[in-house]
Amino acid sequence: xxxxxxxxxxxxxxxxxxxxxxxxxxxxxxxxxxxxxxxxxxxxxxxxxxxxxxxxxxxxxxxxxxxxxxxxxxxxxxxxxxxxxxxxxxxxxxxxxxxxxxxxxxxxxxxxxxxxxxxxxxxxxxxxxxxxxxxxxxxxxxxxxxxxxxxxxxxxxxxxxxxxxxxxxxxxxxxxxxxxxxxxxxxxxxxxxxxxxxxxxxxxxxxxxxxxxxxxxxxxxxxxxxxxxxxxxxxxxxxxxxxxxxxxxxxxxxxxxxxxxxxxxxxxxxxxxxxxxxxxxxxxxxxxxxx
Numbered sequence: 001x002x003x004x005x006x007x008x009x010x011x012x013x014x015x016x017x018x019x020x021x022x023x024x025x026x027x028x029x030x031x032x033x034x035x036x037x038x039x040x041x042x043x044x045x046x047x048x049x050x051x052x053x054x055x056x057x058x059x060x061x062x063x064x065x066x067x068x069x070x071x072x073x074x075x076x077x078x079x080x081x082x083x084x085x086x087x088x089x090x091x092x093x094x095x096x097x098x099x100x101x102x103x104x105x106x107x108x109x110x111x112x113x114x115x116x117x118x119x120x121x122x123x124x125x126x127x128x129x130x131x132x133x134x135x136x137x138x139x140x141x142x143x144x145x146x147x148x149x150x151x152x153x154x155x156x157x158x159x160x161x162x163x164x165x166x167x168x169x170x171x172x173x174x175x176x177x178x179x180x181x182x183x184x185x186x187x188x189x190x191x192x193x194x195x196x197x198x199x200x201x202x203x204x205x206x207x208x209x210x211x212x213x214x215x216x217x218x219x220x221x222x223x224x225x226x227x228x229x230x231x232x233x234x235x236x237x238x239x240x241x242x243x244x245x246x247x248x249x250x251x252x253x254x255x256x257x258x259x260x261x262x263x264x265x266x267x268x269x270x271x272x273x274x275x276x277x278x279x280x281x282x283x284x285x286x287x288x289x290x291x
Contacts, residue, residue: 003075003076003079003081003082004075004111005047005049005073005074005075005111006073006074006075006082006083006108007071007072007073007108007109007110007111007113008071008072008073008074008083008085008088008106008107008108008109009069009070009071009106009107009109009113009115009278009282009283010038010069010070010071010072010088010089010092010103010105010106010107011067011068011069011103011104011105011106011276012034012038012065012067012068012069012070012101012102012103012104013065013066013067013068013101013102013104014034014064014065014068014099014100014101014102015064015100015101016034016059016060016061016062016063016064016065016268017061017062017064017144017269018099018100019031019032019033019034019061020032020033020061021033021034021058021059021060021061021063022034022035022055022057022058022059022065022068023035023055023058024036024039024053031061034065034068034101035053035055035070037096037099037101038053038070038072038092038096038101039051039052039053040095041092041095041096042072042074042092044095045074045083045091045092045095046077047073047074047075047076047077048075048076048077049073049074049075051072052072052073053070053071053072054070054071054072054114054115054116055068055069055070055115055116056068056069056070056071056115056116056119056122056276057069057116057119057122057273057276058225059271059273060226060268061268062144062267062268062269062271063268063271063272063273064145064271064272064273065272065273066272066273066274066275067104067273067274067275067276068273068276069115069119069276069278070115071109071113071114071115073111074088082108085105085106085107085108086106088103088106089103089104089105089106107283109282109283113282118278118279118282119221119222119276119277119278120221120277120278120279121192121219121220121221121275121276121277122219122220122221122222122223122273122275122276122277123193123217123218123219123273123274123275123276123277124217124218124219124223124228124271124272124273124274125215125216125217125218125271125272125274126147126215126216126217126218126228126229126232126266126270126271126272127145127146127147127199127213127214127215127270127271127272128146128147128148128149128213128214128216128232128236128266128270129142129146129147129148129149129201129211129212129213129214130149130152130153130154130211130212130214131149131151131152131153131211131212132148132149132150132151132152132211133150133151134150135148135150137209137211138211139201139202139203139204139207139211141201141202141203142201142203144269145269145270146201146213146269146270147266147267147269147270149236149240152239152240154214154236154239154240155238155239155240155241156196156214156239158238158239158245159196159235159236159238159239160196161245162234162235162238162243162245162248163194163195163196163216163235164194165245165248165249165252166191166194166231166248166252167191167192167193167194168190168191169188169189169190169191170188170189170191170252171187171188171252171255172187172188172189172191172224172227172252173187173254173255173256173257174230174251174252174254174255174256174257174259174260175224175227175230175231175234175251175252175260176224176225176226176227176230176257177225177226177230177257177265178225178257179225181225182225182257185224185225187224187255189220189221189222189223189224189227190220190221191218191219191220192219192220193217193218193219193220194216194217194218194231195216195217196214196215196216196217196235197214197215197217198212198213198214198215199213199214199215200213201213216231216232216235217274218231226265228271229265229266229267229268229271230260230264230265230266232266232270232271233264233265233266234248234251234260234261234264235248236266237261237264243261
C-alpha cells in the first residue's frame with residue numbers, strides 16, 4: 001500500500017549575493033533563486049510526488065539569511081518509511097554542497113502545517129559601520145555583509161528615540177515599497193522590537209582600524225515589502241541629522257508609500273534574516289504526524 005507524503009519543516013541559511021532572492025525564478029532567467037536550488041536538491045532524493053518548496057519569508061537579492069524556513073512534502077517509493085529528520089538534512093546538504101546554501105534543521109510536521117502562515121515571528125538584523133572615508137576602508141571580510149557609511153558620525157540617542165516610535169501596532173504604509181502584492185497586503189503590523197546596539201566584525205580584533213559597527217534589530221510576525229530597509233534608512237538619516245525624530249512620526253502618520261523620501265532606502269547588503277520562530281507545539285508535532 002502506497003504511503004502518503006510526509007511533510008517537513010526545514011530551516012536553512014544562504015548567502016544572498018549570488019541569487020535573485022529566495023523565491024523561485026523562471027527557467028529562462030540567468031540568475032536563479034534559492035528556492036530553485038532547494039527544489040532541485042529535493043528532486044535528487046527521487047520522491048514520487050511533485051516537488052514544491054513553500055518558503056516562509058521572502059528576501060531580495062543581496063539579503064543574507066542565517067535562518068529562513070520552508071515546508072516540503074516528500075513521498076518515498078514503495079513501502080519505504082519517511083526519511084528521518086537528520087537524514088533529510090544530511091541528504092539535502094550533500095546535493096547543495098556546490099551552493100552557499102545550508103540546511104540546518106528539519107522537523108516532521110502535520111500535513112496541514114504551513115511554514116509561512118504558522119510562523120509567529122521573524123527577526124531581521126541590519127549591520128552598518130560609520131566614520132569611514134571610503135568603503136575600501138572596510139575589512140574585506142565585510143564585503144556585501146555591511147553598509148559602509150562614509151564620513152558619518154551618528155547621533156545614536158536620536159536614532160534610539162526614533163526607533164522607539166516604530167514600536168507597537170501601526171499602519172506602516174509609508175515604510176513599504178510598492179509592488180504587485182501591495183493591494184492585497186494589510187499595512188498594519190505590530191513591531192515587537194526595534195533596537196539599536198553596537199555590533200562587531202569578525203576581523204575587528206585583527207584589524208588595524210577602529211571602525212564602529214552597529215546593528216539594528218527588528219522583530220515582528222511579518223513585514224511589508226522592503227519595510228526593514230526603509231525603516232533602517234530613515235533611522236540612519238536621523239542619526240546623520242538629515243531627518244528629525246519628529247519627522248519619523250510624521251512619516252508614520254502619512255500612511256503613504258510615496259511620502260517616503262527618495263534615495264533613503266538602505267541597500268540590501270547589510271540585511272540579515274536571523275530567525276523565524278514557531279510554537280513548540282508545531283515543532284513537536286513530528287512525533288504525532290501521520291505515519
